[in-house]
Amino acid sequence: MGGVNEIPQGTLEQQTFFEAVGGEPTFRRLVRRFYEGVAEDPILRPMYPEEDLGPAEDRLRLFLMQYWGGPRTYSENRGHPRLRMRHAPFRVDQAAHDAWLLHMRAAIDELGLEPDLERQLWDYLVYAAASMVNTAG
Ligand code: HEM
Numbered sequence: 047m048g049g050v051n052e053i054p055q056g057t058l059e060q061q062t063f064f065e066a067v068g069g070e071p072t073f074r075r076l077v078r079r080f081y082e083g084v085a086e087d088p089i090l091r092p093m094y095p096e097e098d099l100g101p102a103e104d105r106l107r108l109f110l111m112q113y114w115g116g117p118r119t120y121s122e123n124r125g126h127p128r129l130r131m132r133h134a135p136f137r138v139d140q141a142a143h144d145a146w147l148l149h150m151r152a153a154i155d156e157l158g159l160e161p162d163l164e165r166q167l168w169d170y171l172v173y174a175a176a177s178m179v180n181t182a183g
Contacts (some may be wrong), residue, residue, distance in 0.1 A: 065116040073107050138179050
């Protein structure tokens, strides 16, 4: 029992977005579903250099977890994200951008998040996808 002089545990803790959406299992579902879309996509699939999409799935999941306040495993493994630079070898045009967001949208829809959290996640992905475009047309 806390008593009048003790602030109930948890009251002052600022919950991260990562925690609010359900932590790693949520990001695992999101990115798994996204790559199911990528695997079937005629524009995106040929862009991925590796035969196995598993490692790319791990990188994207770890990046998103870190971005939203989760563990910093992405940077421990990969260093500073520098995402625009890392996408420079790939032709990210409007069609690739649209396809990427299409599969993300489908993946987000299946998470069943609270509308406010869902909107935050989606708005970020829309903004980030636009910033990754590096080829006109
Ligand atoms: C706009 C369309 C996009 C396309 C076509 C695209 C495509 C790709 C491709 C082909 C790779 C290489 C696969 C790999 O080896 O990991 C990659 C890596 C990656 N992408 Fe994207 N991407 C897009 C947008 C984004 C966005 C919006 C984000 C973040 C919100 C993102 C995050 C990443 C990350 C974290 C990696 C791995 C970087 C690394 O550590 O090497 N991508 N992307």
